[in-house]
Amino acid sequence: MSDIFTTAVMVAVVASAIRLAVPLLLASLGETFGQRSGVLNLGVDGIMLLGAFTGYYTVLKSGNVWMGLLAGAIVGLILGLASAVIAVTLQAEQGISGIGIYLFGLGMSDLLFQKLVGTPIPIDTFPAIHIPVLSEIPYIGEMFFQHSLVIYLAFAAIPVATFVINRTTFGMKIRAVGEYPDAADTLGVSVSGVRYATEIIGGTLAGIAGAVLALTLGIFQQNLTNGAGFIAVALVYFGAWRPTGIMLGALLFGFVNALVLELKTLEIIPRDLSNLAAMAPAIITILALVFVARRFRAPSALTKPFTRGK
Amino acid sequence: MSIHLSPRNRRLLAYSIPVLAVFAALLFGAVMLLLLGANPFKGYAEMFVGAFGSGDALIATILKATPLLFVGVGIVIAFRANVINIGAEGQMVLGGLFSTMAALYLPEMHPIIMIPLVLLAGIVGGALWGWIPGMLKAYYRVNEILSTIMLNIVAVQLMAYLLRGPLIDPAEIERGTRIPQTARLAASADLPILFGDRLHIGPVLAVLCAIGAYYLLWRTPLGFRLRAVGLSEHAARYAGIPVRRTIALALTMSGAMAGLAGAVLVFGSESHRMVTDGSTMGFTGGAGFNGIVAALLGGLHPLWTIPASFLFGGLIVGGQALQRAVQVPSALIVALNGLVVVFVVAADRYRVRLLAVDEHEAAAAGTEDGETVTMGAARDAAPPGTDSYGQDEFDGGGEQ
Helix, strand or coil, rough: CCCHHHHHHHHHHHHHCCCCCHHHHHHHHHHHHHHCCCCCCHHHHHHHHHHHHHHHHHHHHHHHHHHHHHHHHHHHHHHHHHHHHHHHHHCHHHHHHHHHHHHHHHHHHHHHHHCCCCCCCCCCCCEEECCHHHHHCCCCHHHCCCEEEHHHHHHHHHHHHHHHHHHHHHHHHHHHHCCCHHHHHHCCCHHHHHHHHHHHHHHHHHHHHHHHHHHHHHCCCCCCCHHHHHHHHHHHHHHHCHHHHHHHHHHHHHHHHHHHHHHHCCCCHHHHHHHCCHHHHHHHHHHHHHHHHCCCCCCCCCCCCCCCCC | CCCCCHHHHHHHHHHHHHHHHHHHHHHHHHHHHHHHHCCCCHHHHHHHHHCCHHHHHHHHHHHHHHHHHHHHHHHEEEEEEEECCCCHHHHHHHHHHHHHHHHHHHHCCCCCHHHHHHHHHHHHHHHHHHHHHHHHHHHHCCHHHHHHHHHHHHHHHHHHHHHHHHCCCCCHHHCCCCEEEECCCCHHHHHEECCCEEEHHHHHHHHHHHHHHHHHHCCCCHHHHHHHHCCCCHHHHHHHHHHHHHHHHHHHHHHHHHHHHHHHHHHCCCCCCCCCCCCCCCCCCHHHHHHHHHHHCCCCCCHHHHHHHHHHHHHHHEEEEEEEHHHCHHHHHHHHHHHHHHHHHHHHHHHHHHHHHHHHHHHCCCCCCCCCCCHHHHHHHHCCCCCCCHHHHHCCCCCC
16 A cells, blocks of 8 residues: 555656646756856746736736746846846956846845735636646656646757757857857857847746746746756756756756655655755755865856956 | 056956955945835945944954955965855854864863964864865866865754854753854953954954965965966976975965964954854855955955955945934945946956056066966966866866
8 A cells, every 4th residue: 555655646746747847947948058158047947037027917817828938938038138238348356246136026026026916816827738648657657657748848949949059050159158259259150249149048038937937837926946057057067968868857857856845745754844944955065065166167258247358 | 458557557457356246246236225215325325334444344344354355365265276165155164163163162271372373263164164175176186166065064054063062051952042043152262352342463463364365475485386387287287386285385375374364263252251142154244255256346455355355344334224224234345246247257367357458568667577377377377278287287277
């Protein structure tokens, strides 16, 4: 009896790990574009929060989850553009300006929520799609083939990102600008132009990630992301700036989060210790950073603003 | 830049740029207030009066400025060594926790012994939380921006755990209210009151720390090493300076200052307890981040950070007054705070650029002994692609 129970629990944990991994995955993929081109956007968490609120509010008013996703993307795009102005044109120190963007998003999303909504009202979430045949497979079906369309799309974005970065002219420009902007500039590549493009991609994906989070949970509250955006930035390092590595990292974090949630629900972790369990992702990240830093190198121009002829 | 300014005017403009940036952020805030249906003129008038308009207001501002100054001085020390410390939030928490535990577990002693002991415990807690990312950066090439952010998360959870569990006020358990706070800490550890019923010695300590940091950075061999590493890691290594140890030390000292800020926050509080609301900035009030802005406002100079912290403290106290007066949610203040950070950081490069021209001319005339430090000075000094230090290579400020 307890055996069946454990299997059922593990299946549920894996399924929920995949769902929890998706916001991290999307935000991280976006951040990868920025970092490969030499820009560190630490404001991802703030962009996610505003994307989450906008997505939530749009669904609350329109009842259409896809409109919510679009609204989150638009807000993300605008904030990505703002991040580019700050980091590329104004050449602000990226480690600190990102904290400013985060605080702005944290306060603004909460302010809008209190002004426009007030008390949390649950909204529609993405409908799950049962893939024919595959979803019928015992255990496997429930784990992998009974998710909503956005989940599948998010995972489909990984090979697309890999292809764009490694196999297209645009991707080559991104890498050139991130590694050796002076050389790229000499060859007529607009360093600022490429960085604007990657920051807008990053912002848009962060906005989408936030909307997906809110529309998966079906709620919004103050600080909904709870630092997920910062984990997403760290995941880019964790995944050594490669989309597949980032996917593995996102899945690991999704799994840890799902496991902690499940253990709390089953009261295996007593409530007193839940704060200690909540440290797990941050501690794992630090350990992973040590591991990655020894083996992989960041893009050479990361966090360095570009000035021609300097 | 084609506008011609006399060196004197250029310098004046350079120093006023961060202040102008704050005004620009407030202008943006005025638009937000309008959209919220509040009167921005009334709001900002209340803000000014709330921050500087009375004796009580000034004391509130000074007390709010105190942790900013401690943290800001630590930030300056780290920045001079080209290290970005985003971890002051967590270091303050650890400082608060260590000093609180010292007060809870040490036997009752005379204040002359007790106060230095609890403050020292705070310094140790913060230093530990600065040493970890410092060591990770120096010896394992871990990016300090990421590691300090993660350590902030760990610190907040640790605080929530300790204040809800092992350190909770027994009375809270009896009453069943379970507010995450400690019992009233030993009265012998209360910071002495200088004036009125609230103004304690914390601000004096903070100013002394700023002066001490100035002395350290410009009058001691250690300060020379810190600045040398910050200006050019390569040259510093060539000169035989232990670069790694210096980097680890810079973050440790930066953390120590933040830890002291946390201890002063606990023992200078009116409740004389350590309290959290479980949120990320519940204990610090965001001072770990705002201290960075105060340091930038002060041009990354320890002495200029004193008036800068005072101004920024006023901004925060005034912001709370504004929020009460025009009845907008307090989340507005967090959003405005973010805007101030963005504007001040984005304007910093222009300040540096103006001063750089100034120094160029002054150096030609042979009259200038100061130096302008921008964040990431070493990074700018070396063209990308030339920083191959062989085995010892690690990139300066932000990366790995």
